[in-house]
Amino acid sequence: MKLEALHIPRVLRGFESAAAEVFDVRIEGAHVADIVASPVQRARGMLISAPVDAHVHIDKAFSVREVGAANGDLFTAIDRTARHRAQWRAEDIEQRMERAVREAWQCGTRAMRTHLDWPDAEPPVALQCFERVRERWHGRVTLQFVALTPLDVFADARAARRIAAAVRQAGGVLGAFVYRNEGIVHKLGHVLDLAQEFGLALDFHVDEGLDADATGLRAIAQLALARGLARPITCGHACSLSVQDAVQARDTLRLCAEAGIALVALPTTNLYLQGAWDETPLPRGITRIREAAVAGLRACLATDNVQDAFYPYGSHDLLQVFGLGVQMAHLAPATDWFDAITVSPARALELDWSGHIAPGCPADLVRLAAADEHDLLHAGGLQRTVIRDGRPLRQDEQQVEQYEETAT
Known part of the structure; x- marks a missing residue:
């Protein structure tokens, strides 16, 4: 041909x-x-x-008609989803996952990393659903999962070890939702210790808000440099970088580059969730992609949520997400940023082919x-x-x- x-x-x-x-x-x-x-x-x-989609949520994709849109409130979306998740049937979760992967496949995506809500020590029902979908799509779309656990859960050492052991057994990535937690450095240190002990890669939801004092990303970078982890760390969102002092933000990105952290920007969800809803939202909610590149860190762009409480629109067409990211972050010329949906996420997911x-x-x-x-x-x-x-x-x-x- x-x-x-x-x-x-x-x-x-x-x-x-x-x-x-x-x-x-x-x-x-x-x-x-x-x-x-x-x-x-x-x-x-x-x-x-x-393309390679480094950050999606196929366990709750297409659930907005049941859960309802949160209209820009992250924690409302979290609470609503948690209430409905308790009643979700395995067959419904698996059907939504199947639809999401098929949609991505048809649009050209070759690999996806999905975060699975993992609120406590017990593996969620979604894990078994994911494993079946992963097996069916083997050889066509490479599927990875991250255990998305609230950081405070890791304060319970017994629960934390059970989560890490289950993630390793299922071939996954250890993750946490990190946002202005009390004792954040100690708790993050425990997560990194578990990653080292169990040989796991790490993937964090971090600083997903517009509070300048949200500095989880900086703490992760400092701990990573101190620990010298063998497996990579990925950090998604990092919205607070956009409202922090430019000098502070650039120094954090320098630390991330030194630590080899992969940064993932999520244009659709962050544009929808961040900023006021009683007036036109002036903050865009996207992390500092261009400044990261200057620091030597080529960020990823990823789909994140699709038709759920967090983002009630969209599809798993990563090229459409790329187009929005180009406009939001003024990535020009656009063709110079195609590595954000190919090479950079392939590296973050440790794929065999760089793209x-x-x-x-x-x-x-x-x-x-x-x-x-x-x-x-x-x-x-x-x-x-x-x-x-x-x-x-x-x-x-x-x-x-x-x-x-x-x-x-």
């Missing part, structure tokens, strides 16, 4: 390109065989590696109709051909089912 006259964004090139900007790509089997400068001077589309396109790389690609950044946010520009294992995937449901039959 040959793809002709395509622009490959510079941040995704794993090959020498000299002055060329338009390329022909030859695919053999399930891999890219060759990339050469195209004789055509004007690109007819764009080629990116299949750089080069001869020999997996032919898990997305061909976009947009030939440059100016068409990138246009509905027509986002029309795409998803290529998995070297062959185009049709987007209609019937063809996805046919692919499932041939893949098993």
